Amino acid sequence: MALLAFEGVAKSYPRSGVVFEPFDLEIDEGDFVGAWGERRSGKSTLLRLAAGIEAPDGGRIRFGGRDLAGMSESERSILRRTEIGIAATSTDTASLLADRSSTVVEQVALPLIFQGASHNTASKLAHHFLRMVGVGDCISTAPWELRAGEITRVALARALVREPRLLLVDEPAITHSPEERDAIRELLHDLSRRLQLAMLVASEEITMMAGAPRILSVGDGKVISNEQPGTVIEFPGSRLAGGEASER
């Protein structure tokens, strides 16, 4: 059974029209999937659907076999606090920079403290994940002193600290230098491998897709994957439809 399964999922908005024609998508434990598309192509909608923040117009989305539509809003919210991690650079940057009183480690520990963990346990886990994402030396830093690449890493640590089974990553390195972008991409692959963590990484930056075993191309209502077999079209009146085509 897939960890996350989209079955005939369709989505439209009244103003922007069709975002997704019906499509299927399965993500298993430990899978690394990239979603590439241009601005406003539907990448973030894909992540919001996967997180149960938005509901599809058609089809169903299952996480761990459970239909997200069959859960209450509070059950979906618990799911996002436990099994589905979200790291969105834009919103994480805003929230990290808005808090003028905390250090990085306090920011990362906070989700666990909200869940009832002791300060000591939360702090230990925060240290562990900050080191894992390569910002162990920023533990006592104030968030507004962080560089772009460091903010992304702290956002990842904040999502990882809850030890989710699926991590949704939205535009992890759009404002970064090419070197930082490559480093973040390698970090995401490394985290997925080490933690056996399923990841769906959405970006308009094609270099973030390099090496992702499965890549979705999102746009114009379609989700096209390199892993799907090519479409075979029966074309009435064509020699191809009758199977008479030959190499000449």
Add this chain to the structure above:
Amino acid sequence: MARPRSLLDRVVLGFVAERPGYGYELSKRITARMGPAWRYNPSGIYAALDRLEDKAFIAGESRDVRARRRSERINYRVTQDGVLDLEQWLGSAVRKEPVREDVLARIAVAGPEHAPLLLSALEGYERECLDIIAGTTALQLGPTTPWERLIIDGVQDSMLQHLRAEISWVKSMRRRIEAFESSENA
């Protein structure tokens, strides 16, 4: 001076000039450096080595040397003529290669009745572009010097930006065909 025949000959010459090597080892180095977008038949390397040796751009070690090494593999090293030819080629003008010849040829000969076939071909082409991007992990393998890292990153960047443009173009072409079909059906 005789000239190597193909781009593969030039590339093989360059990799032998970088450091001596034998056929299989060279093919591994070329694949790691050039990535999945540069497609060639690895067995073509042996023919390229023969041609380069015929032109005295490289020299294979003798049977005696191989016997001393207890190996049948022929290690090749670059000659002075080979170095001169390589440097001449590196500094010569680069010609723009044609893009997406196959897809454009199909579009050029297709009629409106072939629109579904074109859409299918475009989707297949988009998947292939995605597959090449997915295959770029080969570029990450093995220890590298800072210069090799720079070259690998540059080659990868060129390939990815090209593929991005290709996928964007496929989407745009698909939009045009679908808009045409909609207007025809209206």
